[in-house]
Structures are given as C-alpha cells and as structure tokens.
Amino acid sequence: MDSPGETAAATPGDGGEAGRTAGAAGGCPGTDNIISVRDLCYARGQAKIFDGLDIDIRRGGVTAIMGPSGTGKTTLLRLMTGQERPDRGQVLFDGQDVTKMKRRELFRMRKRVGMLFQNGALLTDINVYENVAFPLREHTRLPERLIRHIVFTKLQAVGLRGAWKLMPAELSGGMARRVALARAIVMDPEIIYYDEPFVGLDPISMGVVVRLIRRMNDVLGLTSIVVTHDVDEVSTIADCSFLLSDGRVAASGTPDALRDHHSDTVVQFMSGMADGPVPFHYPAPDYAEQLRSMRGG
Amino acid sequence: MFNGALRGLRAIALEVLYNLRGFFGTFGAGQLFFLQILVNLPYALARPRLVVKQVYVAGVQSLVVIMLAGLFVGMVLALQAHNTLSRFGAEDTIGMVAALGLVRELGPVVTALLFAGRAGTALSSEIGLMRATDQLSGMEMMAVDPIKRVVGPRFLGGVIAVPILTVIFSAMGILGAWLEGVVILGVDEGVFWSQMQAQVELREDVMSGVIKSVFFGVAASLLAVFEGYNCVPTAEGVGRATTRAVVHTSLTVLVLNFMLTAWLLGGN
Numbered sequence: 001m002d003s004p005g006e007t008a009a010a011t012p013g014d015g016g017e018a019g020r021t022a023g024a025a026g027g028c029p030g031t032d033n034i035i036s037v038r039d040l041c042y043a044r045g046q047a048k049i050f051d052g053l054d055i056d057i058r059r060g061g062v063t064a065i066m067g068p069s070g071t072g073k074t075t076l077l078r079l080m081t082g083q084e085r086p087d088r089g090q091v092l093f094d095g096q097d098v099t100k101m102k103r104r105e106l107f108r109m110r111k112r113v114g115m116l117f118q119n120g121a122l123l124t125d126i127n128v129y130e131n132v133a134f135p136l137r138e139h140t141r142l143p144e145r146l147i148r149h150i151v152f153t154k155l156q157a158v159g160l161r162g163a164w165k166l167m168p169a170e171l172s173g174g175m176a177r178r179v180a181l182a183r184a185i186v187m188d189p190e191i192i193y194y195d196e197p198f199v200g201l202d203p204i205s206m207g208v209v210v211r212l213i214r215r216m217n218d219v220l221g222l223t224s225i226v227v228t229h230d231v232d233e234v235s236t237i238a239d240c241s242f243l244l245s246d247g248r249v250a251a252s253g254t255p256d257a258l259r260d261h262h263s264d265t266v267v268q269f270m271s272g273m274a275d276g277p278v279p280f281h282y283p284a285p286d287y288a289e290q291l292r293s294m295r296g297g
Numbered sequence: 298m299f300n301g302a303l304r305g306l307r308a309i310a311l312e313v314l315y316n317l318r319g320f321f322g323t324f325g326a327g328q329l330f331f332l333q334i335l336v337n338l339p340y341a342l343a344r345p346r347l348v349v350k351q352v353y354v355a356g357v358q359s360l361v362v363i364m365l366a367g368l369f370v371g372m373v374l375a376l377q378a379h380n381t382l383s384r385f386g387a388e389d390t391i392g393m394v395a396a397l398g399l400v401r402e403l404g405p406v407v408t409a410l411l412f413a414g415r416a417g418t419a420l421s422s423e424i425g426l427m428r429a430t431d432q433l434s435g436m437e438m439m440a441v442d443p444i445k446r447v448v449g450p451r452f453l454g455g456v457i458a459v460p461i462l463t464v465i466f467s468a469m470g471i472l473g474a475w476l477e478g479v480v481i482l483g484v485d486e487g488v489f490w491s492q493m494q495a496q497v498e499l500r501e502d503v504m505s506g507v508i509k510s511v512f513f514g515v516a517a518s519l520l521a522v523f524e525g526y527n528c529v530p531t532a533e534g535v536g537r538a539t540t541r542a543v544v545h546t547s548l549t550v551l552v553l554n555f556m557l558t559a560w561l562l563g564g565n
Contacts, residue, residue, distance in 0.1 A: 081438060107440040114438075121435030124427075135439045138446070183439075 034059040034191060034223050035080060040089035042072070042079060049075050050086070051247035062217050062224040064234040064255070067244035068269060068278050073227040074118075076244070077193050080225070081115065082106040111139060114184030114192040118199055120176035122168040122183070128155070129164040132183045139187065154182040158212060174205025181212060191223040192216070198230045206230075210237055231270055235259075243269060245277070330523050333444050334452050340442075341449035351454025355416040355518075356461060362415050363408060367399075367466035370407060371473025374398055378474075379482050388482075392489035393496040395474035396467075400497065400506040404467035406554050409513035411466075412459055413546035417521035420451055421542040424525030425535035433526075448522045455518025456511070463510035505561045512557060513550050520546045 035057035042050045049072040057063050067073050078084045080091050082098045091098040093109055101109060122131050132151045136142060142150075155161040158178040168176060177197060184192055194213060198206050214237040217224045228234050234241070235255035242252045243266055251258055251266045259270055268276030284290070341348055378391040424447060427433050433443045471493075478484040497503065521542045528538030 083434065083437065107442075110438055110440040115435070117431045117435055117438075119430060121431035123432055123435075124430070135441070138439065138441045187439075 032059045033057060034094060035225075036090075036092040037076075037080070038090040038092070040076075040079065040086050040091065042075065042084070042086045042089075044075075048247050050079075050089075053089070053244075053248055055242055055249060055252075057223065057225060058240060059223050060217075060221065061239035062214060062226065062237050064238035064241040065225065065227045065244065066229055066231065066234065066241055066269070067250075069229065071244045072247070073229075073244060074195055077115075077195055077225070077227050081110065081113065081193060111187065112190050114187070114189040116177065116180050116184050116192065116194045116197055118196040120168070120173075120180035122171075122176055122180055124168050126167075127164070128160065128166050128168070128171070128179050131168065131179060132186055134183065135187050150186060151182075154186050155179075157185070157216070158182045159208070172205070174201050174208060177201070177205075177209055178212065181209075181216070185216060185220060185222075188220070189222065191225065194224065194226040194228075196228055197226060198228055198233050206233060210234075213237055231255075231272075245269075326527070327519070327523050330526070331519055334449055334519070334522075337442065337445040337449050338453065340445040341453050344450070347446075347450035348453050348457070351450050352457050353454075355412070355420070355451075355454045356458030359412060359415045359458070359462060360465070362411055363462045363466050364469045366407060366411055367404075367469030368473040368476075370403055370466075371395055371399060371470030371475075372477040374403070374470065375474035375477035375482070379478060379484070388484055389488040390492050391478045391484060392471075392474060392493040395478070396471055396493045396497050397502060399467045399470040399474075400503050402506075402554070402558070404463050404470065405506050405509035405513055406550060408463040408466045408510065409459060409517050409550040410547055412455070412462060412514075413517050413521070413543050413550070416455065416458070417517050417542050417546055418539045420455065420518070420521035421525035421528070421539045422535055424448070424451070424522060425528040425530075425538045428526065428528060429530040429532070429535055443526075448526055452518045452522050455521065456514045459514030459517060460507055460510040463506065463513075467506065508561065509554065509557050512553055516549045516553060517546045520549060 033056040035055075037053055037055040040050045040053040041048075053076070055065075055076075065073050065076060075084065079086055080093075080098065082091075082101055086099055089099070096105075096109070098106070098109065122128075123134065126134070129151055132154055133147050136147050136150060152161055152164070155164055158181050160175060160178055160182065163171070163175060163179070168179070171179060197209055197213065201209060210233050213224055213226060216222060226234055226238065238255055240252065241255050241258055243250045243258060245265045251261050251263055253261075258266060261267065261270070265277045267273070268278060274280045374395045375391050378394040379388050382388045382390060382394070424433075427443075427447065433447065436443045436446060475486075475489060479486045479489050524538040524542040524545070525535075528534045
C-alpha cells in the first residue's frame with residue numbers, strides 16, 4: 001500500500017495557508033483513482049448542498065470524508081452510489097459516470113461495491129446467517145454447502161460466527177454493524193462505503209469497528225470510504241481525509257496534515273470549537289430587538 | 298364583505314384543485330407502481346417460498362378475526378331476516394337470504410375491509426419501517442430490487458389470501474346463520490338448507506362473490522404496499538401511510554363493489 005503523503009491542500013477561498021501541494025482534485029496523493037468526483041453541484045430545494053465539488057478517491061486506501069453535521073457527507077455517498085442524481089457534474093467510478101447510469105448499469109456497478117449504513121440496515125425478518133447469505137442467494141447459484149462456508153468465513157472475520165442464529169433485534173448496535181460489515185464484504189467488493197460507522201457505539205465496539213475497517217481494507221485489498229465526523233477515531237486509520245464545508249472541500253490530506261491546517265474552518269472542526277465559521281447560533285434576529293417586539297405585541 | 302366571500306371561495310377552489318392534483322398524481326403513480334409489480338411478478342413466482350410466507354402472514358394470521366367476524370355477521374343477518382320475514386310468514390327462507398347476502402355482498406366486502414385493517418396495515422407499516430430503517434436502500438445497494446424481493450411477494454400473498462378468506466368468512470357466516478336461525482330461533486333445519494341449496498347458484502352467486510374478492514384482494518394489497526413503499530421515512534410518515542392505506546382501501550372497496558355489482562348484475 002502506498003504510504004500516505006504528508007501534505008494538505010486548501011481550496012480557493014478557504015483562507016488557509018496550508019495549500020502546500022495537492023493531487024489533481026481534493027489534494028490526496030496518488031494517480032490510481034477508483035472514484036473521481038468532478039464539479040458536483042447538488043441542491044435540495046433552495047439549499048445548495050454541493051457547489052462544484054471535486055474529490056479523488058485513491059484505489060486501495062482508506063479515505064475519510066469529514067465535516068460538520070449537515071454538510072452533505074451522507075448525500076455525497078448517495079450521489080457516489082447513484083442513489084441520488086446531482087444537478088450537475090460527474091461521479092466517475094472506474095472511469096464510468098455513475099450519474100448517467102441506467103438502473104441496470106447501476107445494479108451492475110453496485111455488485112462491485114458494499115455499503116455499511118449508519119444503522120446497519122439488516123433485514124429484520126431473517127437471522128444473522130441469512131442476512132449475510134442474502135447477497136449470495138440473490139446473485140449466485142452456489143450450493144448451500146459453499147454458501148455456508150463463505151458466510152461463516154465472513155462472520156469469523158468480524159468475530160460473530162457464534163451469533164449466526166441470532167435475529168437482528170437481539171444484537172447490540174456494535175454487533176449489528178459488524179454483521180452488516182460481514183454482509184457488505186460477502187460478495188468480495190472492490191470498494192466499501194461506510195456511512196457514519198461509529199455513531200452510537202461504546203468505546204469497545206468503536207475500537208473493534210475502527211480496527212475492522214482498517215484490517216478488512218488491508219487484508220482484502222479493498223478501497224474504503226468512511227463518512228464520519230469522529231475525527232479522533234478515523235484519524236487512526238485514514239490514509240487521506242477530506243473536510244467538507246459550504247458545499248466544497250475545505251481541506252484535504254493526511255489526518256496529521258489536517259491537524260496542522262491553519263484555516264479557521266479546519267481548526268474549528270478538528271479541535272471541536274463551539275463557535276467559528278460554523279456558527280453556534282442558528283441565524284436569528286437580534287435578541288434584544290426580538291424581546292422588545294414581543295413585549296410590544 | 299363581497300370581496301371577503303370571493304377570497305373565501307377562491308381559497309376553497311384552490312384547495313380543491315390542489316387536492317385533485319394530488320389525487321390524480323397519486324393515482325398515476327399507483328398505476329405505474331402496479332405495472333412495476335406486474336413486470337416483476339415472475340421473480341416472486343420463481344420463489345414460491347417467499348409468497349407462501351406472505352400468504353401465511355396475510356391470510357393465516359387473519360383467520361381468527363375473519364372467522365369470528367363471519368360468524369357474528371351471519372348470526373345478525375339471520376336475526377334481522379327472521380325478524381322481518383316472520384311478519385310475512387316467510388321465516389323459513391332465512392337460510393337463503395343469509396347465504397345470498399353473504400356470498401354476494403357481505404362476504405367479499407367485509408373480508409376486504411377486515412383485511413385492510415388487519416393485514417393491510419401490517420403490510421404498510423412493515424414496508425414503511427423497512428424504508429425508514431434503510432432496509433430498502435440497503436437492498437438497492439446490494440443490487441436487489443425491493444419491488445421484486447419485498448413488494449411483489451407481499452402483493453401476491455395478499456391477492457391469494459383475500460379470496461380464500463372471503464370463502465371462509467362466508468362459510469362461517471352461513472354457520473352463524475344456521476346457529477341463530479335453526480338452533481336458537483327454531484327454524485326447520487331441512488327447510489333452512491334446502492332453500493339455500495335451491496336458490497343459491499354456484500355460477501351467478503358464489504362466483505360473483507369470488508370475482509369481487511379477487512378485485513378487492515388486488516386493490517387492498519396494492520394500496521397497502523404502495524402506501525408503505527412511498528411513505529415518508531419517519532415515525533410520523535409510517536403512521537400516516539398506514540392510516541392512508543386503510544382509508545383508501547375502504548373507500549376503494551366500497552366504490553369497486555358498486556361498480557362490480559352493476560357489472561355482474563348487468564351480465565345476467
């Protein structure tokens with residue numbers, strides 16, 4: 001695996017001084033990109049979520065996409081996987097534009113990827129074993145003996161072989177996410193998308209999931225994209241991080257490089273400051289004026 | 298004052314237009330959804346285990362409600378028929394009256410309404426919750442079409458279950474009518490059954506009820522899965538979808554019943 005570069009890039013208008021060096025788009029090193037997002041624009045109603053977003057995801061690495069709540073991290077995953085269509089721009093998956101794919105092409109592409117949803121998204125009417133076997137039963141005609149072998153191999157990898165009989169309702173949050181991870185890798189995908197994989201986990205479960213993401217990536221030769229706002233956890237495993245703000249990449253680079261970044265947005269996010277470019281208060285009229293008008297009314 | 302009234306009328310007209318637009322929009326979307334289900338039905342047919350499970354969930358689990366309701370509807374029918382017909386000395390015909398009322402009208406309609414309340418709500422809320430908990434998105438991300446895997450088998454299960462439940466409802470109704478008429482009110486048993494046998498036609502009466510129940514099964518199952526699949530993925534959205542499924546199914550069944558009755562009687 002390529003060693004991560006020690007650089008960080010600032011986008012125009014970011015105001016940071018750390019725009020030292022960058023890749024073509026976004027700033028992480030490497031030329032072998034499995035996903036390239038180009039000039040992506042997406043609005044929900046009047047709200048602009050992305051306004052000319054450019055990101056390159058390097059093949060074989062763990063890439064973190066970070067940002068404050070509401071910056072469109074999950075939306076970006078949905079756009080990357082063709083669950084939503086952008087207003088403008090391209091999402092190139094191995095050179096093919098996801099935004100122009102028809103349903104059949106999208107499904108063909110999705111057989112090459114896995115996705116871990118925030119809540120696991122396990123099918124609640126079947127047990128752990130059947131959940132992991134689900135993609136195999138749908139897409140292959142493998143004999144039951146082989147399916148059993150594959151399912152137990154994947155469950156063993158996430159440490160839950162003994163839980164194969166349990167129903168999803170009987171699993172803890174961390175276990176459900178590990179089962180979902182086993183299901184995501186059961187078809188041996190090239191890339192896995194993780195949508196907020198650390199939310200709501202206790203420290204032990206979180207540690208387990210963090211290590212699993214890195215280990216799976218390295219052992220299985222995957223590409224991992226982790227959408228999260230947990231800076232500390234993802235920093236331990238990410239080769240490259242992108243920080244989203246105002247519909248663009250505010251900064252990108254290795255986790256260490258982001259920590260040294262001087263942009264106000266990056267500093268606020270990385271150090272968890274309550275106020276800054278991302279304001280603590282939702283836009284509101286002057287408080288004193290509001291109180292006066294209430295008294296008058 | 299005149300201007301105020303005009304403004305009020307305009308607001309009402311706009312509201313009606315808005316609702317009409319919503320109705321036709323939903324109606325069109327429902328038709329497209331139905332078409333999608335039909336196109337994808339071979340998938341469900343190739344996996345009979347999925348369909349059998351849904352027949353069990355929608356049908357077998359509704360049996361107690363359907364049987365109890367059928368029994369009491371039959372008893373009430375016999376009681377009312379006896380009360381009215383005895384004034385003309387025709388109380389012996391209550392078996393025929395109850396059977397005709399049950400197999401032609403009450404059986405299909407009440408079964409469809411009960412199905413909407415018991416199994417239809419379960420279908421809507423189950424699919425709605427699958428939407429809210431990303432299970433449907435998860436399937437799409439595994440390159441599995443939820444219409445094929447989730448909606449199709451549930452729709453088919455409902456379509457198969459409703460006519461069977463209707464037959465059971467009518468049978469229990471007739472049993473209830475016998476219990477009330479023969480056992481409690483003392484109508485002659487031989488006359489009760491012979492009148493029924495002589496007057497109830499298999500092709501005209503029984504089949505018309507079965508035909509209706511097939512239409513009602515399609516309508517009730519379609520509306521249940523449609524509302525669940527298209528619900529807003531929140532707790533409130535799932536609740537609203539479930540309510541809409543019951544209300545829309547009830548109205549659709551009653552309107553359809555009139556149209557089908559007119560069509561079937563016109564054919565005689």
